[in-house]
Amino acid sequence: MELAVLEALNAERAARRATLLVTELGSGRQRVVRPDAIAGDPLAEQLTEALRTGRSRLVEHGDARVFLTVQVPSPRLVITGAVHISQALAPMAASAGFDVIIIDPRTAFATPERFPAIDLRAAWPDRVLPELRLDGFTAFAALTHDPKIDDPALVEAxxxxxxxxGALGSRKTHAARLERLAATGIPREALARIHAPIGLDIGAVSPAEIAVAILGEVIADLRRRAPARERAA
Amino acid sequence: MYAREEDVLEAAARWRREGRGVALATVIETWGSAPRPVGSHLAIDGEGNFLGSVSGGCVEGAVVAEAAEVIAQGTPRLLEFGVADATAWQVGLSCGGRIAVYVEKVA
Known part of the structure; x- marks a missing residue:
């Protein structure tokens, strides 16, 4: 592999863009194929399928064996609320392979001491979210309990x-939230996508246990629900 | 430190830019129960340092040894590993699966 090819793959990933690498195993020849160039490639059909599923694979092309490396953006977890649950959830999600970003305009909460080594944005979601460019490879959890912070972020997500x-809060809190969001014109079927009460039902009590419940639910959606990835691709 | 797939590719590029000899190993095919999915990477430098995993630890030693020759010769290799043979103490996978690993030089 030429260093330039490796650098190109790394640059595409850093920009959160899907990319494919075609390696001819016999000759060792390689080419990077970006999604918009698939149609013109001799392996268009196999590349389309590989990108759709997000899975790298070995394919036959004539007599040759060809390996398709599929690189989709890393899963990301964006959280509103630099709260107690987030202190447990952020390092857990990071070790499970997620890029984690926490947003909270309340500077008393959003301090590096409370969140060492976490990407922390002490600003309002409507200022931060546009530059983060949420996508189909991003999970979003609203954890502040404060509609002024959580609601605009939920709309964007x-x-x-x-x-x-997902959104933290009791059924009653969530019912009120649904009314507010519906009043902004969001269809009910879209609102039904919000997991609330947030997290798998494992009887979680402590902040760390609730973090496990949330992360488990996020991973289940990441691994089992292909459609979101297909939409993003 | 635990390394994600992207960390492995970043490390391979960084090592090469530093002037080290580098090889990249990729799981390209698996049969039966295999410890790491197709597409998993292991980056190896000329000194035998490595990052990532192609088998969760079963055959990394053998891949690192082959990588040294790939770095020296520049020609890619396709390696296959099967079930560990307990009597011969060969390198293999104790889980009973088989994997194919492609090893190429980063030039």
């Missing part, structure tokens, strides 16, 4: 078709 959307 729904519009950008995040593969997972």
């Amino acid at each position: 729904l519009a950008r078709e995040c593969f997972y959307i």
Whole structure:
């Protein structure tokens, strides 16, 4: 592999763009194929299928064996609320392979001391979210309990078709939230995508246990729900 | 430190830019129960340092040894590993699966 090819793959991933690498095993020849160039490639059909599923694979092309490396953006977890649960959830999600970003305009909460080594944005979601460019490879969790912070972020997460959307709060809190969001014109079937109460039902009590319940639910949606990835591709 | 797939590719590029000899190993095919999915990477440098995993630890030693020759010769190799043979103490997978690993030089 030429270093330039490796650098190109790394650059595409850093920009959160899907990319494919075609390796002819006999000759060792390689080419990078970006999604918009698939149609013109001799392996268009196999490349389309590989990108759709997000899975690298070995294919036959004539007499040759060809390996297709599929590189999709890393899963990301965006959280509103630099709260107690987030302190447990952020390092857990990071070790499970997620890029984690926490947003909270309340500077008393959003401090590096409370969140060492985590990408922390002490600003309002409507300022931060546009530059983060939420996508189908992003999970979003609303954890502040404060509608001024959580609601605009939920609206953005729904519009950008995040593969997972969850919101903290009791059924009663959530019912009130649904009324507020519906009043902004979001269809009920879109709102039904929000997981609330958030997290798998494992009887979680402590902040760390609730973090496990949330992360488990996020991973289940990531691994089982192909459609979100297909939409993003 | 635990390394994600992207960390492995970043490390391979960084090592090469530093002037080290580098090989990249990729799981290209699996049969039966295999410890790491197709597409998993292992980056190896000329000193035998490595990052990532192609088998969860079963055959990394053998891949690192082959990588040294790939770095020296520049020609890619296709390696296959099957079930561990307990009597011969050969390198293999104790889980009973088989994997094919492609090893190429980063030039």
